[in-house]
Amino acid sequence: MTPALETLMLAFSADDGLAVPERALFIGAEPHPDLKKWSSVTGWQPLKPRADAWEKAGFARIETPDGKWPLVLMLPGKSRDETLAWFALAKDRLENGGTIVVAMPNTAGAARFEKELSKATGSVTSIQKHKCRAFFATDDGTWSDEIFADWRALGGRREIENTAFTVEAGIFSADHIDPGSQLLADHFPAHLRGDVADLGAGWGFLSDAILKRSTKIERLDLFEADARALDCARNNLAHHETEIGFHWHDVTTGLPQAYDAIIMNPPFHTGQATDVDLGRAFLRVASASLKRGGKLLLVANRQLPYEAALEATGLAWRKIAEDRVYKLIFAERR
Numbered sequence: 001m002t003p004a005l006e007t008l009m010l011a012f013s014a015d016d017g018l019a020v021p022e023r024a025l026f027i028g029a030e031p032h033p034d035l036k037k038w039s040s041v042t043g044w045q046p047l048k049p050r051a052d053a054w055e056k057a058g059f060a061r062i063e064t065p066d067g068k069w070p071l072v073l074m075l076p077g078k079s080r081d082e083t084l085a086w087f088a089l090a091k092d093r094l095e096n097g098g099t100i101v102v103a104m105p106n107t108a109g110a111a112r113f114e115k116e117l118s119k120a121t122g123s124v125t126s127i128q129k130h131k132c133r134a135f136f137a138t139d140d141g142t143w144s145d146e147i148f149a150d151w152r153a154l155g156g157r158r159e160i161e162n163t164a165f166t167v168e169a170g171i172f173s174a175d176h177i178d179p180g181s182q183l184l185a186d187h188f189p190a191h192l193r194g195d196v197a198d199l200g201a202g203w204g205f206l207s208d209a210i211l212k213r214s215t216k217i218e219r220l221d222l223f224e225a226d227a228r229a230l231d232c233a234r235n236n237l238a239h240h241e242t243e244i245g246f247h248w249h250d251v252t253t254g255l256p257q258a259y260d261a262i263i264m265n266p267p268f269h270t271g272q273a274t275d276v277d278l279g280r281a282f283l284r285v286a287s288a289s290l291k292r293g294g295k296l297l298l299v300a301n302r303q304l305p306y307e308a309a310l311e312a313t314g315l316a317w318r319k320i321a322e323d324r325v326y327k328l329i330f331a332e333r334r
């Protein structure tokens with residue numbers, strides 16, 4: 001359980017805390033045992049591992065936040081535009097007189113976002129604990145429609161400058177092409193064929209690049225945990241004629257089939273924290289999902305210690321290029 005979630009729940013536990021209504025919506029939902037005592041709380045969670053944890057804990061989940069709610073809880077990510085867009089989303093889902101409760105780590109700019117929300121709502125009540133802030137406001141009819149309209153616009157689809165790629169606030173590399181992915185794409189071979197998978201496919205940059213480069217690919221499967229990024233990828237790859245599968249999927253749980261080639265720029269963050277084990281899990285799953293003769297093409301930050309994990313997979317691997325920041329590794333199941 002994250003400290004932000006602990007702090008969020010404090011808004012309801014103090015003697016003078018908020019009353020729990022009959023129904024609540026939780027944006028960026030994460031399970032907490034105290035929520036079990038609530039009569040109904042429905043979650044929206046675009047990240048598959050967290051959505052799975054939420055459902056496994058027995059809570060209801062919706063694919064898209066809709067309806068009107070007396071209470072909207074919110075645990076934003078680390079992007080500024082996403083957080084402000086989620087403020088607007090929460091407001092749009094609120095019944096008249098309803099309350100928004102937000103919690104964030106201090107390191108994610110909690111004080112700054114608390115100030116932002118209070119600009120739109122007039123005031124907020126704040127709780128500071130666990131190096132986080134929870135802050136809440138109740139709609140008394142005086143909230144600034146203008147400010148919320150500006151924030152709502154931040155949540156829309158936008159194009160990456162000088163490209164035709166569309167992206168959304170909050171997803172990986174939402175305002176540029178990742179330089180590591182670009183380096184990998186620049187080294188893609190033209191001879192890949194058969195079934196190919198892109199693990200942690202994001203908004204589809206590597207998938208687009210490999211389809212342009214290796215024209216004999218018969219099928220490409222994208223596996224991505226962030227439903228919003230996957231939706232962008234659907235849009236960004238719509239012009240390709242190759243058969244493409246889009247899977248909202250937690251790669252660490254394994255893949256449903258084996259592949260002739262796998263491409264990836266593995267994630268190494270969980271929430272705010274660096275998580276090298278996540279990248280290592282991607283390596284293990286990729287290796288276990290390659291057919292004999294199958295190829296793995298990956299890029300990683302140079303300082304990430306993946307070499308031992310690669311050795312453990314039994315793949316034949318070599319570093320084919322590196323620059324000041326990234327290394328490219330090509331491997332093969334012999």
Ligand SMILES: C[S@@+](CC[C@H](N)C(=O)[O-])C[C@H]1O[C@@H](n2cnc3c(N)ncnc32)[C@H](O)[C@@H]1O
Pocket residue numbers: 049172173178181199200201202203204205206223224225226229249250251252264265266267268
């Ligand atoms: C470094 S980014 C690369 C994105 C994209 N391939 C690119 O090159 O722009 C890693 C991606 O992995 C996704 N991801 C993180 N954890 C995941 C998981 N457990 N299963 C599937 N995808 C995950 C992230 O949402 C992110 O889009």
